[in-house]
Amino acid sequence: MDYQAILNILQKEFTPKEGMGKVASYIPELSKVDPLKFGIYLFCQDGSSFEFGDSQERFSIQSISKVFTLTIAKELLGKDLWERVDVEPSGTPFNSLTELEREKGIPRNPFINAGSIVVADALLSVLEDPKEDLLMFVRKLCGDNDIHFDKAVAKSEKKHGYRNKALVNYMKSLGNISNDTEKILDFYFYQCSIAMTCEQLSKAFMLFANEGKHFQTQEKVIDRQSVKRINSIMQTCGFYDEAGEFSYRVGLPGKSGVGGGIVAVHPEQYSVAVWSPMLNQKGNSALGMKVLEELTTLTGLSIF
Numbered sequence: 007m008d009y010q011a012i013l014n015i016l017q018k019e020f021t022p023k024e025g026m027g028k029v030a031s032y033i034p035e036l037s038k039v040d041p042l043k044f045g046i047y048l049f050c051q052d053g054s055s056f057e058f059g060d061s062q063e064r065f066s067i068q069s070i071s072k073v074f075t076l077t078i079a080k081e082l083l084g085k086d087l088w089e090r091v092d093v094e095p096s097g098t099p100f101n102s103l104t105e106l107e108r109e110k111g112i113p114r115n116p117f118i119n120a121g122s123i124v125v126a127d128a129l130l131s132v133l134e135d136p137k138e139d140l141l142m143f144v145r146k147l148c149g150d151n152d153i154h155f156d157k158a159v160a161k162s163e164k165k166h167g168y169r170n171k172a173l174v175n176y177m178k179s180l181g182n183i184s185n186d187t188e189k190i191l192d193f194y195f196y197q198c199s200i201a202m203t204c205e206q207l208s209k210a211f212m213l214f215a216n217e218g219k220h221f222q223t224q225e226k227v228i229d230r231q232s233v234k235r236i237n238s239i240m241q242t243c244g245f246y247d248e249a250g251e252f253s254y255r256v257g258l259p260g261k262s263g264v265g266g267g268i269v270a271v272h273p274e275q276y277s278v279a280v281w282s283p284m285l286n287q288k289g290n291s292a293l294g295m296k297v298l299e300e301l302t303t304l305t306g307l308s309i310f
């Protein structure tokens with residue numbers, strides 16, 4: 007597959023333009039980002055890589071971090087985790103409160119906010135310093151120690167995160183939260199604030215394209231069954247109420263964040279990260295979705 011030729015086509019075909027979507031503003035710090043940023047990085051299982059645009063610039067990974075925390079929690083807690091969070095698509099926005107009452111405080115999946123807050127609570131119960139452990143895990147996956155929290159973004163979300171406060175308190179009242187709600191939210195806002203480049207993200211996500219092995223050292227980090235399960239949840243829940251649309255258009259498991267990043271993996275082929283901060287109405291990168299659709303169209307390959 008001549009990925010370079012394909013990326014050349016993508017670069018010509020797609021140019022970010024004002025009005026394609028809106029940069030997230032409910033976290034005020036994110037609204038400062040230049041809407042016209044655009045980059046892509048594709049890392050192949052054979053070690054080759056291809057990129058263009060702002061692929062080396064850091065951005066707020068936001069909900070993409072939910073995949074990292076789920077991976078750690080799954081390793082530490084195994085099946086017990088699934089007593090507290092389900093694996094069904096929600097069909098509702100990422101910050102929705104509506105199903106929680108009907109479903110007795112058990113979030114639909116770990117990739118909506120409620121689900122990731124439960125995962126954060128579970129990690130707080132078993133780790134002494136979850137923030138540090140999370141950073142170490144992500145740094146190890148990328149083979150790069152230069153990965154940090156963006157404190158300004160975390161603080162900005164903490165100040166304005168009323169819906170997440172509502173979610174954690176509501177779940178606490180329904181018996182599905184153990185730790186202090188302020189501590190859980192602090193961890194959750196920090197995990198979302200991690201700043202990474204497309205290159206770092208695509209290398210980290212090689213875990214899910216490389217049978218659970220580190221992209222560089224080939225060390226086994228998680229087993230194949232975990233890869234299957236996490237990729238399945240990305241496929242069905244990675245884009246909230248647009249998960250079906252992403253699956254239909256792109257045909258790969260993936261995860262988005264309101265920072266405008268999307269990572270998708272083609273198991274045993276490649277991992278690809280794209281960044282364009284202009285979001286569509288469902289909170290997913292508008293241009294990012296289009297570019298990934300064209301990528302799998304041009305390669306003629308998807309997991310299906």
Ligand SMILES: NC(=O)CC[C@H](N)C(=O)O
Nearest residue numbers: 068069100119198263264
């Ligand atoms: N979809 C997202 O990226 C949402 C993450 C954001 N930190 C929030 O909780 O609202």
